[in-house]
Amino acid sequence: MFQPNLFDAHHHHHHHLLDMGNHMKDVTPDNELDLIRDIEDFDTKSLPDIMEGTLGDDDQDQDPNQRPNKKKRYCRHTQHQIQEMELFFKECPHPDDKQRKELGRRLSLEPLQIKFWFQNKRTQMKVQTERYENSQLRAENEKLRNDNIRFKETLGNAACPSCGGPAAIGEMSFDEQHLRIENARLREEIDRISGIAAKYVGKPMLTYSNAPMRPLDLGVEGFGPPPPQGLMVNMYGGASGDLLRSISGPTEADKPIIIELAVSAMEELLRMAQAGDPLWIPCSQDENYEILSEEEYLRTFSRGLGPKPAGIKSEASRDSAIVIMNHINLVEILMDVNQWSGVFSGIVSRAITVEILSTGVAGNYNGALQVMTAEFQVPSPLVPTRENYFVRYCKQHGDGSWAIADVSLDSLRSASVLPRCRRRPSGCIIQGLPNGYSKVTWVEHVEVDDRAIHNMYKPLVNSGLAFGARRWVATLERQCERFASAMANSIPPEDIGVITTPEGRKSMLKLAERMVISFCSGVGASTSQTWTTLSGSGEDDVRVMTRKSMDDPGRPPGVVLSAATSFWLPVPPKRVFDFLRDENSRSEWDILSNGGLVQEMAHIANGRDPGNSISLLRVNQNENSSQSNMLILQESCTDSTGSYVIYAPVDIAAMNVVLSGGDPDYVALLPSGFAILPYNGGPEGGGGSLLTVAFQILVDSIPTAKLSLGSVATVNSLIKCTVERIKSAVGGDQNACPSAMP
Template sequence: MNSTRHVPFMMGRNGFGSSSGFVFGQDMQNMFQRNMFEGHHNPLDMIQNTPEHELAKIRDDDVDSKSESENLEGVSGDDQDPNQRPSKKKRYHRHTQHQIQEMEAFFKECPHPDDKQRKELSRELGLEPLQVKFWFQNKRTQMKTQQERHENSQLRAENEKLRAENMRYKELLTTASCPTCGGPAVVDDITYDEHNLRMENVRLKEEIDRITGIAAKYTGKTFVPYPLASPPMAPRNLDLSMGNFTMQPGIGGDSLCGSGDLLRSVTGPTEADKPLIIELAVAAMEELIRMAQLGEPLWERGLEDGLEALNDDEYIRSFPRGIGPRPFGYRSEASRESGIVIMNHLSLVEILMDVGQWTTMFSSIVSRAMTLDVLSTGVAGNYNGALQVMTAEYQVPTPLVPTRESLFLRYCKQHSEGTWAVVDVSLDHLRPGSIMRCRRRPSGCLIQELPNGYSKVIWVENVEVMEDKPIHSLYKDLVLSSIAFGAKRWVATLDRQCERLASVLASNMPAGDAGVLTSPEGRKSMLKLAERMVMSFCAGVSASTAHVWTSLAGSGGEDVRVMTKKSVDDPGRPSGIVLSAATSFWLPVPTKKLFDFLRDETTRTQWDILSNGGIVQEMAHIANGRDPGNTVALLRVNSANSSQSNMLILQESSIDTTASFVIYAPVDISAMNMVLSGGDADYVALLPSGFAILPDGPTLNRGGSILTVGFQILVDSAPTAKLSLGSVATVNNLISCTVERIKNSIVGAKHEL
C-alpha cells in the first residue's frame, strides 16, 4: 500500500468543506465502512437525507467534543519517513479541563499565535506544538462558523422583511386609485413617459384655466382664480407705536417670498405613492451615475470660465426616458464640478444622509431642510439602499435673490467597492396642487474613496427653475451662470467645510498668542459657537419664505431691507424684539481684496461704527484650513467706552472660489470663558452681523464684488414691546453709514493708487 499523507479535513455547512473545524482521519473512514457493513446507507446519502436542524446539532456536537477536547497526537504526514508504513490506527489525546481553559484564555488575547508562542504554550501545558496549532485552527474555524450563522440569520430576517414589504406594496398597487381622476391606477400597464405626460396634461389644463381667468379679468367677465398658486400674503407692516411712518413693500411682499411658507405645508408621501417613489429612485440613481461619468458631448466646458455645462440636446438623446419633459415656463440650470476633499467617503455619506448634519455642512446654501419620511434605512448597518423623502430651501446670502424650495427623494447606494452615490430627484408630481419653483432632475454626487482619508467628489446639479419676475440686475450673471446655486458652489463649500471639520478633530493645533485656547475641548466648543453664528447670519439675510422683508431707502441709494423677529425662550438668542437689516451693493474691487480688508482687525476702525474708534486686538485664533483667511478669532476692543469693557467679539472669516464671509458677534467675557473651558456653547446668546462677498459673475477676472451687509440688533428686551420709529431709523442709519465708510475706505484707496 502506498503511504498516505494525513491532512486535516474541515467539515462544512453541508457536511464537507472548510467551515467547522475537526480532523477527518482514518477512524472516520473506518466508521463509515463499519456503518455500511452493518446495513446503514451510504454516508453521503445519510448527510443529504438528514434535516438541516439535525445536521447543525451534529456539527455543533462534533465541534465541541473533538475540536476542543480531542486532537491528533503525534507528528504530521509532512514529518514522517516516506518509507515508513503508517500506523493503521491513530491515537487521540483528550485535553484536560485545565489545558482547555488556558488555551481559551490565550485565544481571547491572541487568536493567531506564532511558532514561538505555540511552543511556549505547549511546554506549559504538556502538549505537542502541533496539537496546539490544530486546536487554535479548529477554534478559529468554530468562531467563524458561529459568526457566519449569526450573519446569515440577520440576512434571512432582513430578506423576510423586504419580502413582506414587497408583498404589501403589491397589494397596495392592486387597490391604488389615480389621484387625478379617482379611477383605478394601472401602474404596470403604462410607462413612465406616459405617466409624466398625463401629469403634464393636468398641469397644462390648469395653466389654461389660469390664463382664461386673467383674460376674463380684463374683458369684464367673471374672474376665475388661478387654482395652483396659493393667494399672496399681504405685506406685513412693522408695528410702529409713534409717528406716521409708511413703508413700501419690498421683496418680502411679493409672491416669491411673501406668499406663505411652502415647506411647512408639505406633507409626507402616502402608501400609494411609495411604490412609484422606489421605482423613481432606482431610475434617478442610474441617470446620476451616467451623468457623473460621461464627458463630451453631454458636458461642454466653457472657454472663459472653465465651467462644465449640460448640452440639452445631447441630454434628451442620452436620457429619453427621464423624469418627463421640462414643464412650460421653466428654465434649465445644469452644471457639474469635481474635487478632492479631506474626508473619509463613509463619513461624507453619513453627513449627506443626515438632514441635520447636511444643513449644518451647507448652511450658506441650505437655509432649512426636513425629512418627511424614511422609506428605508439601508442594510448591513450602513446607508446602502437608504431612501428618504425630504424638503429643502436653498438660498444665496442676500435678500435680493429668492430662495428655492424643493420636495424630493434622496437615495443612497454603494455603486462599487469604495464608491457611493447619493441622488436627489423631485417629487412635485405627487403634489399636483402646489407649485415648487425649483424642480430637481437627478442631481447629487458620486463619492470615490482615496488613500489617507480623502475622497473624490463628482457633483451634478440638474435643476429647472420657474421665475415669476426678472432676476435682480446685481445677481443676474451669477444666477444664470449656475454659480449661485450650481455644482461649483456645492463642491467649494464642501471642500472648505471638510477642512473646517479636520481642524476640529486636529490634536496638535497651536494655541493663540494669549494662550487662552488651552484644551481641545475649549477649541471644539469655540468652533461650535462660531458655526452656530454663521448659520444664524446666513439664514437672517436670505430671502427665505419664512421672512417678510420691508424695503427702506438708504442714504447711499441702496435699498435697505428690514424685518423683525420675536425671540422667546431661545437660549441661543437674547430675549426680546430683534431687528434685522440687510442690503447688497456692487463694488469695483476684487473679492479677495475686499475680504482681506474686512477681516483685518487693524483696518476694522475704518468701517466698524460700534467700536467707537477703539483699537481692535486679536486675542486668539484657530486656523480653519489651508487659506490663512479661514480662521475663527477672538477679538477685544480697547475702547474708552466703559460699557464695552466686558465685551469680546467672536469672528469667523472664510473664503473659497465662490463666496467669502466675515461674520462676527459680541459675546460676554464670562460666557466666553465658559466656552473656552469646554462648556456648552448652545447657551451663549448671539446676534451675528457681518458680510457676505460674492463675485459679480462667473469669472474672477471681472474685478467686481457684490457685498451684502447684515445686522441683527436687539431693540427691546421685552417680547411684547412694540417697535418704535426711532429704532427703525437708527438701524437704517447704522447700515447706511457702514456702507458709506466701506466705500470711502476701500474704493477711495483704490482711486488714490
Template sequence: MPAGVMIPARNMPSMISGNGTASGFGTSSGLTLGQIMFQPNNMMEGQLQPLEMTQNTSESEIARMRDEEFDSTTKSGSENHEGASGDDQDPRPNKKKRYHRHTQHQIQEMEAFFKECPHPDDKQRKELGRELGLEPLQVKFWFQNKRTQMKTQHERQENTQLRTENEKLRADNMRYREALSTASCPNCGGPTAIGQMSFDEHHLRLENARLREEIDRISAIAAKYVGKPLVNYPLLSSPMAPRPLDFGAQPGTGDMYGAGDLLRSISAPSEADKPMIIELAVAAMEELVRMAQICEPLWMTSLDGTTSMLNEEEYIRTFPRGIGPKPTGFKCEASRETAVVIMNHISIVEILMDVHQWLTVFSGIVSKASTLDVLSTGVAGNYNGALQVMTAEFQVPSPLVPTRESYYVRYCKQHAEGTWAVVDVSLDDLRPCPTVRCRRRPSGCIIQEMPNGYSKVTWIEHVEVDDRGVHNLYKQLVSSGHAFGARRWVATLDRQCERLASVMATNIPTGDIGVITNQDGRKSMLKLAERMAISFCAGVSASTAHTWTTLSGTGADDVRVMTRKSVDDPGRPPGIVLSAATSFWLPVSPKRVFDFLRDENSRNEWDILSNGGVVQEMAHIANGRDTGNCVSLLRVNSANSSQSNMLILQESCLDPTASFVIYAPVDIVAMNVVLNGGDPDYVALLPSGFAILPDGTTSSTGGIADAGSGGSLLTVAFQILVDSVPTAKLSLGSVATVNNLIACTVERIKASLSCENA
C-alpha cells in the first residue's frame, strides 16, 4: 500500500519542490513530504476484510498433579524389558531377562506423544500400543522410564545451579569476613568493639541473620540432590550469578540505553565502592519506609488539599545523616502519593527491577536507563535483597523541559509477607561531577498485597534539582511537583496496569461493532500501539537518549527540529526522518483539549492528513476504565473521489497527570497481519500526535480527568519522512515545510477551541 501521506498545498504557506519523495506503504508508513496532495494507492474499499475475527481459543491440557513414584533403575527411553516390575515380575529368578529394543519409528512416535501427554491413561496406552505394535505394558514402562529420565536431568541441572550459587556465596562470605576482621573504629582508628557497633552495622547484622535463614533453606533443598548438607555460614549479602544485561537498542526506539554527556562517562562501581553502596542502600531503605509511614509534621497537606508537601526543616531533624546537604542553587521537590492498582504485588516488583519492563511501562517518564552493575540478584530466586547500580534519564513530554539524569543504586527488599519496597538513592558522591543537575534522595515505593490481585502502592519522590533550564511555560508545573512527582508515577502505573489487564482479558463483549475479539489480534495491536507511543515520546522530549540530531537555525525559535537516518530498522521506514515539536499554552481545560483531539468527528478541523474527508473508526480496543483509554483503527474517506482511503492507528490515553493522542498512518496489508495475531515489530511507523498536561495552576491541580477551569500545556509533534534515501542531503525547504505544518496545525487547534489569541 503506498505510504505517501501528503500535505495539501492549499493549507501550507510554503512547500518544497524537488527533494521530497513519495514512497510506498510497503516500505514506509508515515507523513511524507513531496507533492502536496494524496497520491493514488491500493487501499481500496473492502480490502480490510478480517476486521471481525473468529476467536481462536484452544483450551490447554490439564496436567496431572502428581508423578508416579517407582523404585526401578532408570533405563534409556530407547529400550525396555519384556515383562513387568513389582508383582508382575517372573517368579523364576535365574531366568535371564530379555530386552526388546524399540524401532526408530516407535521411539519417534512415543517421543511425539510424550510432548503432548507425558501421562497417558490406559485407553491411550492401548491405542498407542495397537498403532505401534507394542503391548500396553511396554508402552507404560517406556513412559515411566522417559519421565524418570526427564526428572533426573532436571534434578541434575538444579544440583549444578545450587552448587554454583553455594560457591559464590562462600566466596562472598570469605570476603566479608576478611573485611570485618580488619575493620577499625571510624572515630579513633582502633579495633572495633561490640559496644561501639553503629546502627548501620546492627542493621546489617540483623539482615545477616535473615539471610542465614535463607541459606539454611537453600542448603536443605541442595541436600536433597547433593546427598549431604551444605555448610552454613554468615554473610552480609548474597550475590549470585547476575541476570544477563542487554545494553542494545530496542527496535523502533533508537538508542534507548545510550548515555548523555554526563552518564556516558559513568562506569560500573569499583570493588572499593561496593561496601559504601550497600551501606547507603540499607540506610535509604529505612528512610523510605519511615517517610511512607510518618504524616504530620513531616508531610503537610497543600492549601488545595490535593497533595502532600514535605516540611524540609522537619526532614533535616528526622533524618540528620542523609546523603549530605543540598547543593547551592538546587531546589527540593518532594511528593507522596498512594493508590490501589489492579496488579499483583510481585508483578509490580518485577517491573521495577527489570530495566526493560520499567522503560516500557514508564516510557512517558523515563527516556533511557541502563544497569551498570548487579551487586546482588536477591535470595531464593526472587528480588528480595537485590541491588542494582543504574543510570537513568527522566523526561516530560515537551522540548521546553530539560531532562534529568541520575546515577543511583536501586535496592529491593521484602519487609513482611505481601509487603515489598524498592528504593533509589543517588551515588553522586562516589563520582563527583560539576555537571550534576539532579540528585535523588531516597525515593521509591512501598507495595502491599491486596485481595483479588490488587496492590496498594505508596510512592515517594524526593529530588534536589537545578531547574533553571525550565521554560517559563512549565515553571509552575515543575515547581509544584506535578511534572516529575509521585502523583505522575502512580497515575502512570495505574493506567498501565489497566492496559495490561485488558491485554489478558478474555470476556470481551461481542455485541459492539468494531470490537476486536481475537485474543492474538488484540495483543498484537496493543503491542504495535505501545511501540508507537514509545517512539513518539522519543521524538517529543529534550532527551539525549536517542539518535536524533538537533538542527539549529530552522527559522522558528519556538519549534525544535531534529533529524535521523533510518536504514536497517524494520520498525521505521528507511530514509531521512524529521521530528518537529513545539509546546504552547491554551486557556482551555486539559480534558476538553483531549476530548477534542481524540474525537474522530472533529478530526478534520485540525488534521491536514484528513484533507476534509470523513474519519470513521473501524475497530477499537478499550484498555482502561475511562472511555478515553483505547486503541483505534481509523479510516479516512477522502472527499475527493479520485483519492483512495487510508488507515490510521491511534492510541489515546488519559490519567490524572497527563494525556496523549498519538497516531500514525499504517499499511493496510500489514494491519491485516496484525489483526490476525501476526508479529507487529515489522510494521513501519512514524508517529505524530499530542501530549497534554495541566498548566500547574491551583485550579487545575485536580488533574486532567477533572473538568477544571485551569489551562493546558499542549505539545504538538510530527515525525515525517523527507527522503526515502538515507544518504540524501536534507534541504532547508524540508525544514521550512515542517515548520509550516506545525504552525498550521497549531492555528487550526486554537481556532477550533476559540482561543486564537492564546
C-alpha cells in the first residue's frame, strides 16, 4: 500500500510538472532556460524510481518528523521496462486505465508507476519540442532581422553613380520591385514571430536592438541608434553639418508619442486641406493660393505642439495644382529621402531618414512612418536655412487618394535646444486622376524665428514665396514636366542639335540634373558650409568658401573656391532670366568666354515654358587663345516662385561619351550660375529681382594645396566684374536699392 503523505508528495511533484506544461506556452527566451532546468531535474527516470523505492517500504509506523533522516533505497526501472514503455509511448502516449494495468502486469510495475512514467515522458517531450521550436523561431527571427538590416544598409550605402551621393532606388543594380516584395514578406514574418499586431500604425514597432547605441550629441536625454550609414545627403563634397549628423533616433519611450503625434497630424492635415472660409483667406492675385487665418486656426485646432514661443511667427499657406505624374510615383518620391531631396533640391539642402518606424504594408507606403531631419533653403547665402526634426506619415484613404503628413518632434528634444523653426501639421493630399495626372493639395504650416534674414529678402519670405506651399507646388509641377520629358523614348521634334539618340538624350538629362542638384546644395546658407564674408560695400558683400575635392569622379580633384553674392535689380525677374540664359547675350557678362562667339550645339526642351531647357554651348575663342574650343552644359528652369540658370564647363571628350549614351557619372563638373527670385513676391515681380550670382572655380589641382590670397582676390574681382556687367546690360536705376529699407 501507499503511504498517504508520500503519495501527496509525489502528487505535488506531478502537479508541479503539469503546471509547468501549462505554463510552457508563456515561455519567453529569458526564463525558458530556468524552466527547462527545473523540468530536467524531473527526468523520466527519477520520479518513478522514487515511487519504486518507497513501494513496499515498511516504515508506516515511523514518526513523520524522523523521515527526512532515514536513508532510502531507490532502485531504478530496468532497461527492459524502460524500452517496453518507450515502444508503447510511440504508439500511444496517453494509455487508459486498462492499458496501464495490462502494461504493469507485463512489466511487474504498479499501474500508478506506469501513469507517472507516461506523464513525465509527455512533459519531457513537450519541453524538447518547445525548446526546439523556440530555437528555430529565434534563428529564423535573427536571420530575418539580419536580412532586413542588410537591405537597409544596401539601400543606405548604394552610391548614386552620378554624384557619389546616395542613390535613388531607380538607379540601383538590383530589382527594386523584388526588394519591396521581399521586405514586405520579411516584415510580415517578423510581425508574426514577434506577435506584433500590424493593424494599427504598427503599435509596438520592431527595433533593431542589436544596432550599436551611442549617446546623443545634442544633450537630449536618452540614447538611440545612429542614423543609417550612407544616408547623409551631403552629396557634393562640402563639410558635413554637425547639427544634422548629430541627430539620433528616437528612444523606445518616445515611439508611442511619435505615433500619436503622427496620427493626430494626419487628422489635422486632412481637415486643413479640405476646409474653406474662414480658415483660409484667398490671395488677391491667385485664388488657388491661400493664407491661413491664425485666429480661426487657434479656435478650430487644439495646440498639439503647445503655445508659440516668444519671437516666433506663424507662416501658413495652401496651394494646389494638377501635375503630370501618377499618384503612386508621387508618393514614392515624397517617402524616399533621396528622391525627395533630389526633386526639391532648390528647397531641401540636406535630408536624412533617422529611423523607419514602419515601412507600410505589402509593397506600398500605406501606413509608412519615418523620423526625418531636413534643412530647407532659399538660394542665397543671405537667408538662414530652416532645420526640422519631424515624423512623416503616409496613409492611403478610401477614395484612392493618399495623404503625407509631417509634424515636428522638437518637443521630444531637451528644452535646451529650442528650434528656430518647427513644423505644425503640414504636407500634401494626392488624388489620382485619369491619364497619369494627379491633383496635389499642399499645406505648409511652420512657426519660425526669421529675424536673422537679410532685409532685402524679408518681403519674399513674408509673402510665402520663399518657403511656402506655392514654392513646393510650383517646383513639383516643373519637375513633373521635366520627368515627363526625360521619359520620352524618342527624340521630340522641339529638340535640336547634335543629340542623335534617345540614349544620348537621357545621359545628357542625367548629367544636367546632377549639375543642378550640385549647384543648389552649394549656394544657400546651409549649416554644412561656412561662408567667409569678404568686405565689400556692405550691401553686396561677396561670400566665399573653399572645399577640398578628392576621390570624387564627378568633380575635378583639387581646391575649389566657391564665391557668391546676392543683390537687387530694378528689373522684372523674367527679363533678367531671359538675358542670362540666352547664348547670344552671354558674351556681355561671361568674362571667361573671353568675348568669343557662343553657339548652341544642342537643345532639349524640358516642359511647356521655353525657359525650361538644357543646352550644350560651344565657345569659339579668339585666334590667339590656347583653347580653341570650350563646351558649356547649361540648364535653365523657371516657375512662378523663381528661376535658375546653371552652367558648367565640360570636357569635349567626356561630352562625346555622354552624347553617345555613355555613363555621365564620370564627367567632372563644377557648376556656377544664377538664382533669380521676385523681389516683392507678386506674380509680375513688379518690384524687381533678387539675383544671386555664384561661381565655383578650381584654384589648385592639388587637394592639399593651401589657398593663396591671390586666388581669393582674383575670384572676388571676377564676381564683382560680372555683377557690374549684368547691372549695366539689363539697365534699371541702381540707386533705389531696397536693401537699405528697414
